[in-house]
Amino acid sequence: MMKQEIPYKIYLEESEMPTKWYNVRADMKNKPAPLLNPQTLKPMTFDELKQVFCDELVKQELDDTNAYIDIPEEILNFYKMYRPAPLVRAYCLEEKLQTPAKIYYKFEGNNTSGSHKLNSAIAQAYYAKKQGLHGVTTETGAGQWGTALSMACSYFGLDCKVFMVKVSYEQKPFRREVMRTYGAQVTPSPSLSTEVGKRILEAHPGTTGSLGCAISEAVETAVSTPGYRYVLGSVLSQVLLHQSIIGLETKSALDKYGITPDIIIGCAGGGSNLGGLISPFMGEVLRGEKKYQFIAVEPASCPSLTRGKFAYDFCDTGMVCPLAKMYTLGSNFIPSANHAGGLRYHGMSSVLSQLYEDGLMEARAVEQTAVFEAAEQFARIEGILPAPESSHAIRVAIDEALKCKETGEEKTIVFGLTGTGYFDMVAYERFHNGEMTDYIPTDADLQEGFDGIPKQPE
Amino acid sequence: MMKQEIPYKIYLEESEMPTKWYNVRADMKNKPAPLLNPQTLKPMTFDELKQVFCDELVKQELDDTNAYIDIPEEILNFYKMYRPAPLVRAYCLEEKLQTPAKIYYKFEGNNTSGSHKLNSAIAQAYYAKKQGLHGVTTETGAGQWGTALSMACSYFGLDCKVFMVKVSYEQKPFRREVMRTYGAQVTPSPSLSTEVGKRILEAHPGTTGSLGCAISEAVETAVSTPGYRYVLGSVLSQVLLHQSIIGLETKSALDKYGITPDIIIGCAGGGSNLGGLISPFMGEVLRGEKKYQFIAVEPASCPSLTRGKFAYDFCDTGMVCPLAKMYTLGSNFIPSANHAGGLRYHGMSSVLSQLYEDGLMEARAVEQTAVFEAAEQFARIEGILPAPESSHAIRVAIDEALKCKETGEEKTIVFGLTGTGYFDMVAYERFHNGEMTDYIPTDADLQEGFDGIPKQPE
Numbered sequence: 001m002m003k004q005e006i007p008y009k010i011y012l013e014e015s016e017m018p019t020k021w022y023n024v025r026a027d028m029k030n031k032p033a034p035l036l037n038p039q040t041l042k043p044m045t046f047d048e049l050k051q052v053f054c055d056e057l058v059k060q061e062l063d064d065t066n067a068y069i070d071i072p073e074e075i076l077n078f079y080k081m082y083r084p085a086p087l088v089r090a091y092c093l094e095e096k097l098q099t100p101a102k103i104y105y106k107f108e109g110n111n112t113s114g115s116h117k118l119n120s121a122i123a124q125a126y127y128a129k130k131q132g133l134h135g136v137t138t139e140t141g142a143g144q145w146g147t148a149l150s151m152a153c154s155y156f157g158l159d160c161k162v163f164m165v166k167v168s169y170e171q172k173p174f175r176r177e178v179m180r181t182y183g184a185q186v187t188p189s190p191s192l193s194t195e196v197g198k199r200i201l202e203a204h205p206g207t208t209g210s211l212g213c214a215i216s217e218a219v220e221t222a223v224s225t226p227g228y229r230y231v232l233g234s235v236l237s238q239v240l241l242h243q244s245i246i247g248l249e250t251k252s253a254l255d256k257y258g259i260t261p262d263i264i265i266g267c268a269g270g271g272s273n274l275g276g277l278i279s280p281f282m283g284e285v286l287r288g289e290k291k292y293q294f295i296a297v298e299p300a301s302c303p304s305l306t307r308g309k310f311a312y313d314f315c316d317t318g319m320v321c322p323l324a325k326m327y328t329l330g331s332n333f334i335p336s337a338n339h340a341g342g343l344r345y346h347g348m349s350s351v352l353s354q355l356y357e358d359g360l361m362e363a364r365a366v367e368q369t370a371v372f373e374a375a376e377q378f379a380r381i382e383g384i385l386p387a388p389e390s391s392h393a394i395r396v397a398i399d400e401a402l403k404c405k406e407t408g409e410e411k412t413i414v415f416g417l418t419g420t421g422y423f424d425m426v427a428y429e430r431f432h433n434g435e436m437t438d439y440i441p442t443d444a445d446l447q448e449g450f451d452g453i454p455k456q457p458e
Numbered sequence: 459m460m461k462q463e464i465p466y467k468i469y470l471e472e473s474e475m476p477t478k479w480y481n482v483r484a485d486m487k488n489k490p491a492p493l494l495n496p497q498t499l500k501p502m503t504f505d506e507l508k509q510v511f512c513d514e515l516v517k518q519e520l521d522d523t524n525a526y527i528d529i530p531e532e533i534l535n536f537y538k539m540y541r542p543a544p545l546v547r548a549y550c551l552e553e554k555l556q557t558p559a560k561i562y563y564k565f566e567g568n569n570t571s572g573s574h575k576l577n578s579a580i581a582q583a584y585y586a587k588k589q590g591l592h593g594v595t596t597e598t599g600a601g602q603w604g605t606a607l608s609m610a611c612s613y614f615g616l617d618c619k620v621f622m623v624k625v626s627y628e629q630k631p632f633r634r635e636v637m638r639t640y641g642a643q644v645t646p647s648p649s650l651s652t653e654v655g656k657r658i659l660e661a662h663p664g665t666t667g668s669l670g671c672a673i674s675e676a677v678e679t680a681v682s683t684p685g686y687r688y689v690l691g692s693v694l695s696q697v698l699l700h701q702s703i704i705g706l707e708t709k710s711a712l713d714k715y716g717i718t719p720d721i722i723i724g725c726a727g728g729g730s731n732l733g734g735l736i737s738p739f740m741g742e743v744l745r746g747e748k749k750y751q752f753i754a755v756e757p758a759s760c761p762s763l764t765r766g767k768f769a770y771d772f773c774d775t776g777m778v779c780p781l782a783k784m785y786t787l788g789s790n791f792i793p794s795a796n797h798a799g800g801l802r803y804h805g806m807s808s809v810l811s812q813l814y815e816d817g818l819m820e821a822r823a824v825e826q827t828a829v830f831e832a833a834e835q836f837a838r839i840e841g842i843l844p845a846p847e848s849s850h851a852i853r854v855a856i857d858e859a860l861k862c863k864e865t866g867e868e869k870t871i872v873f874g875l876t877g878t879g880y881f882d883m884v885a886y887e888r889f890h891n892g893e894m895t896d897y898i899p900t901d902a903d904l905q906e907g908f909d910g911i912p913k914q915p916e
Contacts, residue, residue: 007472008538014465080466081550081841092539092613110568112843112878154838155550174632174883180890181837379639380612383539385570420570422880425632432638 009086010253017084018248019071021241023060024279025351026067027286030358032237032350033325035061036312041457044322051223052230052321053238056127060238067283069241071123072130078122078155079245082111087253088417092381094401101404103397104261105417106250106277107384112178113148115387115419116273117233120242121145124231125152134227135159139189139214141168142342142389143175144419145233150182161228163189163217167208175423189214196220196318210334211345216318234270235315235324235349243276250414251280261292263400265415267392268296268305268363269342271349277416278361285360294361295400296352297392299371300440302335304328304348305356305363307446313347313453323454326353330449336439340368340427341388346449364396367438371395372431375421387419388427467544468711475542476706477529479699481518482737483809484525485744488816490695490808491783493519494770499915502780510677512687514585518696525741527699529581536580536613537703540569545711546875550839552859559862561855562719563875564708564735565842570636573845573877574731575606575691578700582689583610592685593617597647597672599626600800600847601633602877603691608640619686621647621675625666633881647672654678654776668792669803674776692728693773693782693807701734708872709738719750721858723873725850726754726763726821727800729807735874736819743818752819753858754810755850757829758898760793762786762806763814763821765904771805771911781912784811788907794897798826798885799846804907822854825896829853830889833879845877846885 025031034043049058060069090103108116128136135158140146146162153160162184169176169188176186189209190197196216200207222230233239254261264281266274274296284290296305304327314331315321326347333346355361375391378384386394397415404411421428430436483489492501507516518527548561566574586594593616598604604620611618620642627634627646634644647667648655652675658665680688691697712719722739724732732754742748754763762785772789773779784805791804813819833849835856836842844852855873862869879886888894
């Protein structure tokens, strides 16, 4: 019966699409701690931040009071090319699991960037263009963010310089070619084109790079090139703001059919997807209107929420960025070499870190072979080949659905399916060949990263 | 104003999805010629064909009188996981081209197989399962069909053996891994696992294979393995029947907004996408209700419609398949090595061949660098990175839109965007590096293939 009532895919009408982003910080009693100048340890001012970021984005970064921010028409029009994203009822998965739970997923992979990253990329490119800039710089690891930004820049006719973590650049030549299709200039990082790159290469010849190092190079290039600014695909509060489109659409789709979720699950690397997905629901909780169980899922090999410290830390390896208060493994932390895919950042969005600290959200760490088992199971049943990152959320959604099978509870589970795994087949191949391994860092392994966390401001 | 009236993407409601396929043969005055037994040169009977194909699919293959055929509920449910496919108004492309033309494309790439092939794969897997079979065999070239069939078989719990043209197997390891994710057994062709493969390897050691050769191996394996049948992703009339879902959805979406197309464009290899897209519109023409301009677009390097012969020919290299009357370049024809992507089959659907012979459809051959130029332009403007095959249709759609710019005509152009190019980045890389070349076979080149066309039956 329900099968007829609720379609397999709930698509909002174009007229039902959100026209404002939601800023969860406005409803937080304990605001996320401000970014600090690493020299003065004073909060970063608008004037300091605008050296690095576009003016309008700095305003958004600093705004923790306005709950709703208009989405400019140009961005809305771009959103209409690939959004609304469907909210899918996983009927087939439910049947296969024989669970009384009802499972929904918000699928953000129906665009060429292959993930939700495009939601913020287009916003950041728009504001850069509006400011009359010539181009932007960024870093990319697994390649989703770089691809998304390339697409966005191509649309607005902006130059785009991407520093791609060297190991990814070499292992994922196709990601690089997609970026080139959109006209981006892609440089393997660390490179000799920046001072910080040269320093890192001198200290660690033969290094295959890291996200923190690529960030340092991208920031240096932005501040030293006239008409350029730096943009970032996750962690920052402005990014969570743009990604709130995910949660707003999800909420509208659920409301349309009178569905109230019990559990909302998302994978968490820097926090852009999870933050975007849960924001409007968290807003209801913060305003005392509703209760939900939120679960952040992270890799056991990069456990910033479950095993990190809540502290002010550097956002990048080169220590050129502001200090952010967040759950962190230390800016020198690099996940072990066997770790596949993204979710490898040492820190976590300040917004999510504060919500977690305040007990408003849970976190779970999962191991990667269990994640790929869930990924393959999901692909075979629901058709979509998921990204390794997204599969962390699938793992926990399946686990929760199986718990419901035991208890008989008819919980409604919503999870974020952030993207597709078409450029991650090397990892899938390792999994098929039985060559994939798990790795949980020891306390001693983690201590090295913690030692790099700077002295905390008073 | 129009911008507000017609959304960027027209999605049908689930309740508006077609529940019957449309069989264009029912409305054709000149029916496509029957398949012939290569020994007796008599039309293949049900009993002969059922050795190779599932019973129900043979019925569909032989049925040229029933216009509508019910889509079984199990297939409808699978369709609901990734359909309806959006009909997209290419507002951004129109603006960039500064054309008065209105451009729409039916996008079939929003599923993991990355193309429309899944529409027929799920149908063929369903009938195989229903007949109590153990598995199916097939061939794949570029890999889209093999991926689609793997997904479909995995869903119904059928074994799936895919013979993948060796050059693709080696150049596209990721396609292979996607198929493995769905549990398929993938063998590079020619292989030593079949008699025909051994024969071909003996005659041509070091061959990198061809579609015609992989078909022979798949057919041999199907007829020699108990509980197996062979399935094919294009050319056959049953495949065009299943693919009519593309055209039916397109027509419903257009009708919903009162839009009448002037030109309908599709790429043509074996004809599955083009046939499916145009079927319901062609039906209106055949019944004398409407007029449309239909354009089949094929690669200049494999010009079966524009330069082939309309004759009975073998469907495969090993000559184990029935003879089909079609536009053909000869079963020994292999496109030159510089040809990227699919659309490399020597023949063309009998249905489309007959419609073309009767002057109901036009055909154009385009060169591949011009195709990739259109592909890149489209990607940058409309966001979607298209498959090389689909980009043939984009090329001609853009050409037609530019003609409208010159004449001032406000034509409505609809084209089929069959899929995404995420597994074709090697070809894009060659294009970016300026290494892509064009090739138009000389008449002498083509003569070699024509010489292999058998003596025609009386």
